[in-house]
Amino acid sequence: MIIDEKNFIKQLKKKDEKALEYIIDIYGGIVKAVVKRHMYNIFNYQEECIQDVFLDVWYGIDKYDDKKGDFKNWIAAITKYKCIMYKRKHLPTNLNQDIEDTLVAVDDIEIEIKKKELKEEVDSLLRGLKEEDRNIFKKYYIEGKTIKEISKDMNIKDENIYNRMSRGKKKIRILFNKDK
Template structure:
């Protein structure tokens, strides 16, 4: 357990921006399970846990190096670090795919499925980009990070009904936009 004499829930963001090591230790202690979950969900093929650990370390290094760019509160920080984890894991998976394509060996089925998933996620992010930030965050938490509606509501300080309504309306907006794009082809 780390010694957080100066760092706590209210001060860790500012201390992290000032490059205080106790803040990084606090972030690792508080968010390791979230980061690990996102990375393992994105890199399901990994038999080599060393690559997963490397990716997790890259996430915390990116948080440390880019803390001064973060703007928001603790809830925003949680979403920010989850997105960083998702992108770092995606980058790691792409590197694996590139290295694998350089070899004559065919890609394993699970890795091929991961490639398809990445392409679908990129398309998904393109579709939700038309939504307002809160709605976009709800869609990302629900469909990319696998949160339940009540978990999303708790983390965003909304009611579960509000989350469900925003998902319903967001699906409608995305559907209308898709049809508009389809009709212009």
């Protein structure tokens, strides 16, 4: 049987799947437009909502009365109601998730900015030292390595590391006090 505008409701009531395919083809654009307009802020659930609308039509076609209005208006009303239900169900959790994601992103940005500022300050403090001495200071104070680890990494005796750090501290104090 060919499903058309004249018999699709009758066939839907008989649970003819071709009638369901017909309304999806003919009224799917309207349903999708209503869902997109009302559920713009919960995009992840739009497709699920559209499917639920057609399920509601499939199981609730007996409630449709052509004397009360056009089928197009009836399916649009079902769609709008379904959107409201999805908003009630999913919007509060999405808003909380969005807020949490935003706060985490802001925290991450602040941490990165502080790291950059700290790196600039450290580089400014260590600018007056030789390259090798700067590396020793960074390994010890920033990376948290022990003198033994630095000694092993750089292939320098422990005593030389202590001496370089002592001389470097004195030089930094002198340079730092000059700037004040």
